Amino acid sequence: xxxxxxxxxxxxxxxxxxxxxxxxxxxxxxxxxxxxxxxxxxxxxxxxxxxxxxxxxxxxxxxxxxxxxxxxxxxxxxxxxxxxxxxxxxxxxxxxxxxxxxxxxxxxxxxxxxxxxxxxxxxxxxxxxxxxxxxxxxxxxxxxxxxxxxxxxxxxxxxxxxxxxxxxxxxxxxxxxxxxxxxxxxxxxxxxxxxxxx
Ligand code: MN3
Numbered sequence: 001x002x003x004x005x006x007x008x009x010x011x012x013x014x015x016x017x018x019x020x021x022x023x024x025x026x027x028x029x030x031x032x033x034x035x036x037x038x039x040x041x042x043x044x045x046x047x048x049x050x051x052x053x054x055x056x057x058x059x060x061x062x063x064x065x066x067x068x069x070x071x072x073x074x075x076x077x078x079x080x081x082x083x084x085x086x087x088x089x090x091x092x093x094x095x096x097x098x099x100x101x102x103x104x105x106x107x108x109x110x111x112x113x114x115x116x117x118x119x120x121x122x123x124x125x126x127x128x129x130x131x132x133x134x135x136x137x138x139x140x141x142x143x144x145x146x147x148x149x150x151x152x153x154x155x156x157x158x159x160x161x162x163x164x165x166x167x168x169x170x171x172x173x174x175x176x177x178x179x180x181x182x183x184x185x186x187x188x189x190x191x192x193x194x195x196x197x198x
Contacts (some may be wrong), residue, residue: 002042002052003029004035004111005081013089017180022168027084030102030164034076041069052078058147075144079129083160088186095187099156099194106136114182117159121178127162132190134197154197157190 007027012020027057045066055062055070056078062070075117094110095103120138121130128142135152141147147155159181166177167170 001048001186002035002077004032007084007090013183014087014121015089017089017183018177019169020167022166025168026165031077031080034073036082037069038073038077041066041073042181053148055156056146057151071149072144075146075149077148078148079144079158079160082155083159085189087181087184088155088160088189089184090188091186092183093187095190097191098198099150099191102136102194118175118178121159121161122175124161128167130159130161130175132157134194154193156193157185158198 004027007023010020011023013172014023014145042050047062047070048134052074055074059071080164094100100110101115103110106114117130117132117138120140123132124140124142126142128145129148130139131139132155133147134156139147139152141149145151151173159178161174161178163172163174166174167171170177170180
């Protein structure tokens, strides 16, 4: 059984950047929905206790009848579990150390990176995610797809650009949401991932 992880901070801890109303809806309803539908899809199958990352990496080898449910709901569970950790009430600012070096080497400056990541986030048509990968490249995925599904490594950082992530606070203004999100990015967690993934 897959379970919904608790947030490590209060629903309203991200202040005006992302409201408690959004966090509660996003975590308790949307993420819970992915977990419930994933469990329901896997019920009675031999994949019931399989590791989620393995299911996503090996998506193509699953029975055809399971692939869509695991792609959408397993991907949703996986992406959101990371997303809560990519934000923190103590977040924002700029990365330091190895992550700063990685970004500066590729983009010249932190601001250039922010501009490029923002541009790609705004360019996602409909619902999806924007990712910073361990090689410093920026990629996007539609829906709840994860870089794992295309055989890629795990992302260092990701941003949910589904409307459910911002509509209550920002209506249709994804650009305002992305601009606000930089103020809560948990660079300590990104650094921890970089140490283990690279
Ligand atoms: Mn979401």
